[in-house]
Amino acid sequence: MMNDLHTFTFNVFSENTYLLDHGNGEATVFDPGMSSFDEREDFDSFLQSRELKLVECLLTHAHLDHVLGANWIVEKYGLLPRLHDLDIPTWDMAEKSAHVYGIPMDPLPSRGVPLEGQGSIISCGNYDLEVRLAPGHSLGHVVFVCHEYSFVIGGDVLFNGSVGRTDLPGGDASTLAKSIVEQLYTLPDNFEVHPGHGLSTTVGKEKATNPFVHS
Secondary structure, eight states, X not given: OGGGEEEEEETTTTEEEEEEEOXXXXXXXXXXXXXXXXXXXXXXXXXXXXXOEEEEEEOSOOOHHHHTTHHHHHHHHOOOOBOOGGGHHHHHHHHHHHHHHTOOOOOOOOOOSOOOOTTOEEEETTEEEEEEEOOSSSTTOEEEEETTTTEEEEETSEETTEEOOOOSTTOOHHHHHHHIIIIITTSXXXXXXXXXXXXXXXXXXXXXXXXXXXX
16 A cells, blocks of 8 residues: 655755555645745645645654745645644744755744644554654654554654764754664564655664664
8 A cells, every 4th residue: 555655855955755645535745845836836736636635734843854845735735734842943943944054935834733742643544653752853853653554754763774963953863863773673674664865764674784773
């Protein structure tokens, strides 16, 4: 069923935005990073071609590159972005970060209902996603784990051969390593990890070869 998860690479940071087709005509977007007219058109055209109704907008975290499309998602589809309350400081800094990088950015919209705590479940049609708090890249970073279909929407925690950066406000290398070991490396080796940048990987591959984390 994993042809229901679609990847779009958006903005100058090559950020991965994910779209999960619920299997019932509805869909959820994760980390909307679309930042140009063409990127927004590509995303909307894909929804229309699949006859999908977007019903939810979820954030792994609120760094600039993961929220560049948040305002457009509200304007176009009426969906407020949902994130963990612990990541509100990251959210509050996003527009300032855009200014520092010299990147045009729409003002951030209001936020939706906060994501609930560790172990809470979000139902997306055929898919149930467990919310796991995984700080270290940012204070309130979460990952979304689908146990039935063995995949993780992982944001900027664990990458293919690398890990998320820890030099930004709210980042901490030892905290990130602890999150990876406790929240991701405890999953079965076959679980596919879909990160916020770059190619997907598996838990088993990273446990065996990732040079940044040694469990």
